[in-house]
Amino acid sequence: MANKNIDHILELSNELRWQIGDEFHDNLTEGIYADAAQIVSDTVQVDESKKRFRLDRQIDKIVTSKVFGFPIMFLILATVLWLTIIGANYPSSLLAQLLLDTFHPILKTGVAAINMPWWLSGFLIDGVYLAVAWVIAVMLPPMAIFFPMFTLLEDFGYLPRVAFNLDNLFKKSGAHGKQALTMTMGFGCNAAGVVATRIIDSPRERLIAIITNNFSLCNGRWPTQILIATIFIGAVVPSTFSSLASLLAVIVIAVLGMAFMFGTSWALSKTLLKGQVSTFNLELPPYRPPRFWKTIYTSLIDRTMIVLWRAIVFAAPAGAVIWLISNIYIGNESIAAWAIDSMNGFGFLLGLNGVILLAYIVAIPANEIVIPTILMLTVLVTGIDGGAGAGVMFELDSVNATGDILKAGGWTLLTAINLMLFSLLHNPCSTTIYTIYKETKSVKWTVFASIMPVILGFIVTFLVAQIWRIVF
Amino acid sequence: MDTKVKSACETCAHFNADGLKKMGIHTDNVDFVVALAGNPNTGKSTVFNSLTGLRQHTGNWPGKTVTRAEGGFEYNKQKYKLVDLPGTYSLLSTSEDEAAARDFILFGKPDVTVIVADANRLERNLNLVLQILEITDKAVLCLNLMDEAKRNHIIIDERTLARDLGIPVVATSARFSQGIPELIHTISEIANGNIICKPHRIKNVPSNIENAVKTLTAEIEKEFPNIPNSRWIAFRLLEGDTEIIKALKSGELV
16 A cells, blocks of 8 residues: 555644653553443442452462472472373383384384395384384373373463562573473473473573573483483482482482573573563462363373474484494494494593493484483493394383493493483484574574583583592 | 353354354455454463364463464354464553554454453453453453352443443353353354444543544544544554554555
8 A cells, every 4th residue: 555644643643742741651551440440340249258268379378488489399390200200101111012022023023024125124123113112102101291290280370480489580590580481391391492482572581591491301301310310329328218319319400400591591691692681570370270181182282292293203313323323334343333432532531431422412313212322332332242233222121230231331320420410411302403493593593502501511521520530 | 070051042043053163273265353362361262262173272371372373263154263362461562462462453453353351350451451442343352261250259240341341241261161152143243243332432531631632533534534443543643653653654554
């Protein structure tokens, strides 16, 4: 449409604005509120005598209090995690049995019957199929438990209270209070957490929330933490306390992640992403009893399935790569063995080893396959009995057997602690990296968000290793 | 637990429940566009879901709907596109979500605007309602969370409220799908012009401002004869809203 000549209207409005003074906005707002009050007084009746005991306010007094707020938050977090860990065990082993112990051999015999060449069946079934099966078996049950529980808490109305409790800490670290919500979401899945940062208006604070979301220990990394803590940390205390000690160790790592999140947010807001903290209104909504089944259904469809699908898409090629590097030989050694040898020195500096570093490189697509990959590679380089052949990922039924293999691979308590630290502080998985790119549309920030945690991980594990070796 | 109570409307011969078809995300060739506005955390997304049959994630925290969600339904062979706007407390400031909501009501020119309000906090919610009524005259107030209001012993005289606001008022408990059929029916009545709204206009304005607004409104109407919300544009111009000035110049508002 052609541009209208509205200069005379603008002139008039400027003139009138001058006449009515600068209290126009306030006057108008007051007018609106006066109208609203009038309408309400004519139409709304509240029976004050029957006014319910304000349960909402009583709950809020406790869950947002200075004394109980934080302990309750950690207690709820610990409970959710504990239920996830315990609850996921059974369906996980069931799925593993079905997909790995039953279906995998069937596939192998099936392709043997049609005379598929060994390298093709190895590539497709031991590589691609196994990686996908692992991701489903390890990732689906905890997500199917964690996300609905998280959504129930959300529907109940607890999350805004978490944001309220943490607001001050976020303000001090120069970040947006709503980052509390995206951070919590990250405990389920970092990719989901990164998408959730859309609730933050200011681009600067949103970027901080995106970059630091990786410090929320995600579902794919919990199993690694728990397994390693059970084998190595649980072993150094009397056996009655071993499960408590390992749960505590995992929670310490999670809390450490939050500390890194605040620290990095603060550092970013003082250097690369300087700016004002924006204020926002956060209404504490009334508590509402969640609609249980509906919530379960939507969280399964909306969150679990979408995240799982993405993980599968990325895990399949990773499985192929793992199989290839263990089966393609350069001279006498497979590519994997070469890579492990060449990274062992650097790994030693970090209190880790070449196997772990290589596992983290090939497991960039999905953190879930780190442990199976480590086991497979350890067996490959140590030549001990066990496992299912070169390039075939496996996990052992008993924690002890897993521990034996790792110890045979030269693992110590230091290796375990540093692996837990490195699992917290390394690059986001490729799903998350891709999501970061989609959300920021910036190669620069995507690279930064991917590299920064690894460097931090190198520094932290290096320092821990050096101090450990001096002390012990 | 679902408590699906048949409302009086549903049992009435005119109601025509068979005429309702939820279309999910398929919103091609629609006859009408319906905007869904309201304060944060009043259950807009729940209303959206029960109208469209979609299962957009709902969560009990304000500001959860960040991107504009769209869905559709068909009622009596007419297709409606429903747009779920981010929740806002007001349209007067310039934050991103408020601008998004305002721009859609203003420039998107929806055929009907459904304003979802929390029956428990009507006074605070009316702030937004009254502002929207300055922009559009085809609106319906969806008085949601009536179940909570009942528990809180809040009684609302819907008829008087409808008369005062000059638009239809429908009481709903969207979480339990109560009142949704009535809401759909009302939406179609407004869209088809069977209900003509005479929306409330903000009254308690000091006389010097009222005079200025009147003068300016007359001038705007001279240039744009068919503009429905000249008074609101006058408000915005007096505030010096550059977006509105730009939109006036390009003729986007007509």
